[in-house]
Amino acid sequence: MRCLVTGATGYIGGRLVPELLDAGHEVRCMARRPDRLQAYPWADRVEIVEADVLDPDALRTALDGVEVAYYLIHAMGKGGDFASRDRRAARSFAGVAEETGVGRIVFLGGLYSGGQVSPHLRSRAEVGEILLASGVPTAVLRAAVVLGSGSASFEMLRYLTERLPAMVTPKWVDSRIQPIAIRDVLRYLVGAAELPPEVNRAFDIGGPDVLTYRQMMGRYAAVAGLSPRVIVPVPVLSPKLSSLWVGLITPVPSGIARPLVESLTSEVVCREHDIAAYVPDPPNGLIGFDEAVRLALKRIREADVATRWSSASTPGAPSDPLPTDPDWAGGSLYTDERTRATGAAPEAVWKVVEGIGGDNGWYSLPVAWRLRGLADRLVGGVGLRRGRRDPGRLRIGDALDFWRVEAIEPGRLLRLRAEMLLPGLAWLELRVRPDENGGTVYEQRAIFHPHGLPGQLYWWAIYPFHGIIFGGMPRNITRRAERN
Structure with a gap:
């Protein structure tokens, strides 16, 4: 018909x-x-x-x-x-x-x-x-x-x-x-x-x-x-x-x-x-x-x-959001997105990305990460004590400080899901892609889905510190890749 x-x-x-x-x-x-x-x-x-x-x-x-x-x-x-x-x-x-x-x-x-x-x-x-x-x-x-x-x-x-x-x-x-x-x-x-x-x-x-x-x-x-x-x-x-x-x-x-x-x-x-x-x-x-x-x-x-919120794949059911739904649909989702270009090869940038955490740290203001880990321990969370399984390689399911590896596409994507105690759900997504000049573009996205009013208040309470914590990561990751 x-x-x-x-x-x-x-x-x-x-x-x-x-x-x-x-x-x-x-x-x-x-x-x-x-x-x-x-x-x-x-x-x-x-x-x-x-x-x-x-x-x-x-x-x-x-x-x-x-x-x-x-x-x-x-x-x-x-x-x-x-x-x-x-x-x-x-x-x-x-x-x-x-x-x-x-x-x-x-x-x-x-x-x-x-x-x-x-x-x-x-x-x-x-x-x-x-x-x-x-x-x-x-x-x-x-x-x-x-x-x-x-x-x-x-x-x-x-x-x-x-x-x-x-x-x-x-x-x-x-x-x-x-x-x-x-x-x-x-x-x-x-x-x-x-x-x-x-x-x-x-x-x-x-x-x-x-x-x-x-x-x-x-x-x-x-x-x-x-x-x-x-x-x-x-x-x-x-x-x-x-x-x-x-x-x-x-x-x-x-x-x-x-x-x-x-x-x-x-x-x-x-x-x-x-x-x-x-x-x-x-x-x-x-x-x-x-x-x-x-x-x-x-x-x-x-x-x-x-x-x-970024995929154009077909939803699994009519109840799922469509990529074309209005920006205000689907509930609150807060993101912090940063991009940096570098002359380093994609392979060099990926090596730094895959080595993140543990003894290598998070490439921005170590004291802030240590304080966040301590705060998590004080409320019963895992803190930073878990480190990482392997100093150079990651696989899906690995614990990585107070994160968990949720997805990895070698050379392209690392997605971490937060396991610290939070009033919501959080992810950190790191991407590497070649540019047309033979260099690399590093893309970073922090994602937070708040749970009720406490989640909303948490996001805005830490928002002033995003520039310090997340802002330095692209710069320091690409610099480390350029030196290697």
């Missing part, structure tokens, strides 16, 4: 495409800037067309021969009258889809349960109504908070919980919400392609748990291994003030945070589960909140977190 995915550069679209491909569908992706799709690991498996939803001629080309069209376009976060832009875009798409004979439209909208509805949810509902009235059989899937690394609503929950052990919150923390795991969202979206042609309606989709936002923060903290959060709701914080507060605490852009906060003032709980008649629940049931959070945090718990 030939499927068109609009919004393929977005959170849902970027994860839907490989799921459709794995289900055996042909996929065409529509984008205003096709170059942005080249960064995705599946780019060479799809057809890419350049089109704007408000350009009927380009849209006809994009929809030509399409059997199922996924409408994943919305203007949230772009400022101005997003509802008006969404309305015009939906009418344009609906008209051209009917004209070109598209067999089905699938739209992912927002879940709402009546009562006061935010402008964002009202706009999502209006778009769904426009598509349902298009004359093309349409499935509108309505979801609340989507749980997965990179989802704006999940990232807001992540940052608020991790950065604030105690907080005064607006009263919307007690609104009831039925979140859904990204894996289940994608399963429903893929399954909607096979709906009978007579199905033209909206479906509520949600996970098995109905929770307040306060309960979600508490359960996130438990899954993430954080201390219980103290949450005190007050009635005086309006959605506008709340979004400013969220913007201060989290890196989620205010243009996205405000519509999300406004949506949380409404109860968003499924009123029916009719979708199961067409897309049955998995044998083990839908993914619950705790498991969805565990899946979203899984890559942060694994050893390959050090490459997660």
Whole structure:
């Protein structure tokens, strides 16, 4: 079946495409800037067309021969009258889809349960109504908070919980919400392609748990291994003030945070589960909140977190971050990166890199490293006493002072994982590569993933010393290589 995915550069679209491909569908992706799709690991498996939803001629080309069209376009976060832009875009798409004979439209909208509805949810509902009235059989899937690394609503929950052990919150923390795991969202979206042609309606989709936002923060903290959060709701914080507060605490852009906060003032709980008649629940049931959070945090718990933020490899699952996710997605990650060119041969630089630690030391301010080792011993850590197994060679798994060799590519890469006691996870990555002039470029990256507020405070407390500790290493390593 030939499927068109609009919004393929977005959170849902970027994860839907490989799921459709794995289900055996042909996929065409529509984008205003096709170059942005080249960064995705599946780019060479799809057809890419350049089109704007408000350009009927380009849209006809994009929809030509399409059997199922996924409408994943919305203007949230772009400022101005997003509802008006969404309305015009939906009418344009609906008209051209009917004209070109598209067999089905699938739209992912927002879940709402009546009562006061935010402008964002009202706009999502209006778009769904426009598509349902298009004359093309349409499935509108309505979801609340989507749980997965990179989802704006999940990232807001992540940052608020991790950065604030105690907080005064607006009263919307007690609104009831039925979140859904990204894996289940994608399963429903893929399954909607096979709906009978007579199905033209909206479906509520949600996970098995109905929770307040306060309960979600508490359960996130438990899954993430954080201390219980103290949450005190007050009635005086309006959605506008709340979004400013969220913007201060989290890196989620205010243009996205405000519509999300406004949506949380409404109860968003499924009123029916009719979708199961067409897309049955998995044998083990839908993914619950705790498991969805565990899946979203899984890559942060694994050893390959050090490459997660820089690798363009295909994620292992929809819950994993994509390399193209926004910079603010995936949780806090602090880095200290330094580069130095030298006329020494790559082999000479690598010899110094592989000999680091133990009796050779760390090539910068030895007293600082000794003090750090002593501090680690005082709190029960390993300190610097372990040294190294071999003075000139390293292998994966070797202890190296208070580090452990996690990865080694001879002549190119040494990655060390910190085993000192820390409120977070830390790595030191040393790379060697030849330059075009016959010399060498030495690259160094220190990486820290904080654990809760103590981790945040730790990073900023030691930040002033980075220039002393890490700044001298590239200079001294390359100088030692030049002398050898």
